[in-house]
Amino acid sequence: MAADVLQRDLGLTADGLAALTGAFPAAFALAMLPVGVALDRYGVKPTALVLLAIAGTGSLLGAVAAGPWSMLVAQLVLGIGCSGMLMCPVTYAAKMLPPERFGLWGGVIQAFGNTGMLLSASPLALLVEHAGWRAGYLACALLALGAAVAVSTVVRGAPPAMQARRSIAEDARDVVALGLSRELRAPIVIAFASFAAVLGVRGLWGGPWLMEVKGLARVPAGNILLFCTVALILGPAVAGMLERRFQRVRRLLLAMGHLGAAAAILLMVAGGALGWGVAADAVLLTAFGLLISLQVICFALVRSAVPPERAGRALSAMNVSFFGGAAVLQAVSGAAAAAGGVGAALLVFAAALVVCTLVFLRLPGPR
Incomplete structure (x- = not known):
């Protein structure tokens, strides 16, 4: 929503902006290792408060x-x-709930968290138009303060589970070992492209696609992105219910969702070349949001593979892939945009979804 004014005010090219915004998921991914250790070692509440201050x-x-x-x-x-915005509540649920109920609540948590995306569509567009992009960052600082007050007031500081004497270095090595383990390899592979596609389509390139390729003004483009945002809010809760109802075929559901999301991106780019109207983009962005939301099954697969006392480290290992993939593919999409425009950047995420899903289907792992 603010890509054009950020480029202008900071002196950036399109690929420079992609590389710059890619630093966010890169730092996110690197922080996953210490965050996973902290969640299991010190508990959810203190970890959340420190991260919200940062x-x-x-x-x-x-x-x-x-x-x-x-x-x-x-x-x-x-x-x-x-880095703890999703991990803290998901880890809390993983430690408090049995595996058969975790998938549903994991979806509910992500659905509730995705409501924040509503603010980055039309409301952010209006804020940027009237007060500039810096006001968006100030608003985020106020939201972080409000969240910290809520956590300190409402969340119970349950003590972490007792563990054998282990050093922090040993806990960190355990996160790495879990990430490379046979049990988690399949969900970690598909996670590499999964959240990257959400950040790429809804976060970075959706607005430029609608404004530069489809010729919409900032606020109307934000209104179209609301369709995708609503889908990303409703989708995880629906995915959680599907995971609970169809646990025997949840791997297939996960794969179908990601291949369907790739198809939605491909059709949107093809529609730009064929002159399809904005209504088609609204439909395809909605479909993308609903289908990619099946990514919450990744959390359920990981949770079912480890005992509760290792849940924080295992989920953090997967989130390294979630956000590490976003950092890598964000940079690749920037190079693609410089060479072939916004459509080429979007196709990077479609290709990654297809490749990672096909590899996922060939790997053994939790079911």
Whole structure:
């Protein structure tokens, strides 16, 4: 929603902006290792409060960024701070619920979290139009403060489970070992492209596609992206219910959702060349949001493969792939955009979804 004014004010090209925003998921992925250790070692509440303080600091740094390097620092700090936004509630659910109920609640948690995307569609477009992009970062800092107050007031500080005497280094090595293990290899592979596609289509390139290729103004483009946002809110809850109802075929559901999401991207890019109207984009973005939401099954697969006391580290190992893939593919999409335009950038995510899904289907793993 603010790609054009960010490029103008910070002196960035399209691929430079993609590389800069890719620092956020890169820092996010790197933070997963210590966050996973902290969640199992110190508990959810203190870990969440520290991360929210870091996220608020990153938002303030973004609001005062004067050039590419200061914005890079802001993105890195934001990535570290936001690394627990999903992991903290998901780990809490993993520790408190039996595996057969975790899939449903994992979907509910992600659906509730995705409601925040509503703010980054039309509301952000209006805010950028009337107050500038820096106001968006200030708003994020206030949201982080509000979340920290809510966590400190409402969430119970349950003590972490007692563990054998282990060093922090041993816990960190366990996160890495889990990420490379046979049990988690399949969901980790498909996760590499899964969240990258959400960030790429809904986060970075959806707005430029609608504004540059389809010729929409900022606010109407935000309105179209609301369709995708609503789908990303409703989709995880539906996916959680499907996972609970059809546990025997949940791997197939996950694969079909990702291949369907790739098809939606391909059709949207093809429609741009064929002159399809904006209504087609709204339909395809909605379909993309619903189908890619089946990614919550990844969390259920990982949870079923480990005991509760290792849940934080196992889920963090998978999130390294979720956000590491986003960082890599964000950079690749930037190079594609520089060479072939926004459509080429979107096709990067479609190709990654297809390749990672096919590899996922060939690998053994939790069912």
